[in-house]
Amino acid sequence: MNWDRFASLDRRYIFLLMALVIIIPILVPMNITMGTMRVTQDLFDTVDAIDRTKQALMISSDYTPQTEAENHPMIIALLRHAFARRIPVLINALYVEGAPLLDQALKQVTAEFNARATSHADSIIYGRDAVYLGWQPPPIVPILSMGQSIRGIYPVDYYGTRTDSLALTQWTHNYDQVGIVVAITSGTSPLWYVMYAQPKYGVKVGGGCTAVNAPDFYPYCETGQLSGIMAGMKGAAEYEALVAEKFDLEDRRKATEAMASQSAAHVLMMVLIVIGNIAFFATRGRKS
Amino acid sequence: MSLSTDIWVWIGAFLTFCIYSFLYKDNPLYKFGEHLYVGVANGWSLAFMYLRVIKPVMVQPFGEACRITAQEGLRAELFNPMAPANFLVIIPGLIGCLYFTRFIPGQAWLVRFPIGIFMGYYTGVAVPAVIEGSMFPQMKGSMVTLAKFDAASGGGFWSGIFAIIVLLGVLATLTYFFFSKEHKGITKVGAQTGIVFVMIAFGASFGFTVMARVSLAIGRMVFLLRDWLGIVS
Numbered sequence: 001m002n003w004d005r006f007a008s009l010d011r012r013y014i015f016l017l018m019a020l021v022i023i024i025p026i027l028v029p030m031n032i033t034m035g036t037m038r039v040t041q042d043l044f045d046t047v048d049a050i051d052r053t054k055q056a057l058m059i060s061s062d063y064t065p066q067t068e069a070e071n072h073p074m075i076i077a078l079l080r081h082a083f084a085r086r087i088p089v090l091i092n093a094l095y096v097e098g099a100p101l102l103d104q105a106l107k108q109v110t111a112e113f114n115a116r117a118t119s120h121a122d123s124i125i126y127g128r129d130a131v132y133l134g135w136q137p138p139p140i141v142p143i144l145s146m147g148q149s150i151r152g153i154y155p156v157d158y159y160g161t162r163t164d165s166l167a168l169t170q171w172t173h174n175y176d177q178v179g180i181v182v183a184i185t186s187g188t189s190p191l192w193y194v195m196y197a198q199p200k201y202g203v204k205v206g207g208g209c210t211a212v213n214a215p216d217f218y219p220y221c222e223t224g225q226l227s228g229i230m231a232g233m234k235g236a237a238e239y240e241a242l243v244a245e246k247f248d249l250e251d252r253r254k255a256t257e258a259m260a261s262q263s264a265a266h267v268l269m270m271v272l273i274v275i276g277n278i279a280f281f282a283t284r285g286r287k288s
Numbered sequence: 289m290s291l292s293t294d295i296w297v298w299i300g301a302f303l304t305f306c307i308y309s310f311l312y313k314d315n316p317l318y319k320f321g322e323h324l325y326v327g328v329a330n331g332w333s334l335a336f337m338y339l340r341v342i343k344p345v346m347v348q349p350f351g352e353a354c355r356i357t358a359q360e361g362l363r364a365e366l367f368n369p370m371a372p373a374n375f376l377v378i379i380p381g382l383i384g385c386l387y388f389t390r391f392i393p394g395q396a397w398l399v400r401f402p403i404g405i406f407m408g409y410y411t412g413v414a415v416p417a418v419i420e421g422s423m424f425p426q427m428k429g430s431m432v433t434l435a436k437f438d439a440a441s442g443g444g445f446w447s448g449i450f451a452i453i454v455l456l457g458v459l460a461t462l463t464y465f466f467f468s469k470e471h472k473g474i475t476k477v478g479a480q481t482g483i484v485f486v487m488i489a490f491g492a493s494f495g496f497t498v499m500a501r502v503s504l505a506i507g508r509m510v511f512l513l514r515d516w517l518g519i520v521s
Binding site for chain 2: 012015018019022023026027066067068069070096097099134135136137140144149152155156158160191194195196198199210211212213214215219220222223225231232233234254257258261262265266269
């Protein structure tokens, strides 16, 4: 076999192959059976256990449009979980470029629930059930300041409304009224909460991270500093499934839909690694 | 198939192709997409920063304090940093403005003040936070304790075994990165074991990286096939 051809294969063929492997499962949807990782289940259980009469869920985010495909389904799944359980939600952005994505996610999930609502009490009302606090730089300042006063660091919300005029932010004074902060990130913001807010204020912290950063977070799950994480798109798909199964929701699950393409791409990657290694050793032996 | 009629979706699709054209080779369309992104992101961030932060946090409280002073005279509460109208916000504002002295020949040294304050603040906050929030808890988590073998304390046989493996991994990896002594004898065994743990960590990290990059590609493909071309429902 002519392994030299493989060793010097134009990488553009590999890009083309990868594109096909991703596109075909999107065009021809397939059901992929998947388990739930312990860290995802732990996060779900912690959010589910929030006493909605005393505490809110805080979703903090620092992802940007570049990682929307991975992080956005996490926000959607968390909001669905919170709204289905009627847990009040506070949202803040730690990175300016991602701020409009949170607005989009909040409006989308609010519309989904309000389309099914039968009364005012049953609806998701902005200011009562959710508040988007907006963005305050630099990240460390709101992370620390929210331990003393959420309204102090966010005098106005994302839409310019004074937070002291909103029902939810009138009773959520600081981290004492936050059941867990779930930081959705393309970087390492859950660890900022773990290092700065948790030792000082004792707030529980969870995370939703891009897969590339996931290995950094597992040690913190083992020590209990992180209550759980969603690791990449797979973690988002698992959380989507947990929420959909528990609350019998039939809304679109973007991360779950992508799992067939994800699996196919991984198989291709493994095949390419094996072929690449065989080609490497075969051509090296011949040269020596 | 139902092509999108939204102009922004078409612009998004065009820019996606601009960026992906780099996979074929570097070209002016890719450069256009790249520079446009950087420009738009910076412009948007600046506008957002002014409208959502500088204006409500600094301009409005200071302007309101000036207005109250002009109408009702100077009051003590106008110097309360938590009040919606106060003069104190001008102090960090002026310190921040010193960053612009970089552009004034002969006065550029003044930029050291905001940089010094910034670095001092962050160092003061970060050092104890890293020790208290990361280093000590992680060291504690690496310890093998009887509780990790005790089912009543949330542990068990396998939990204890994994705790031992973690401890060995930590010690072996630290030995590998210990360069003050030549890796001979026991340290050689430790360092070689450390390489195994490091390689396993790299492998896991690479696997996750593949998942991350594929996820982003899937996101774009779904956008093109669903939002733009309307092929996928």
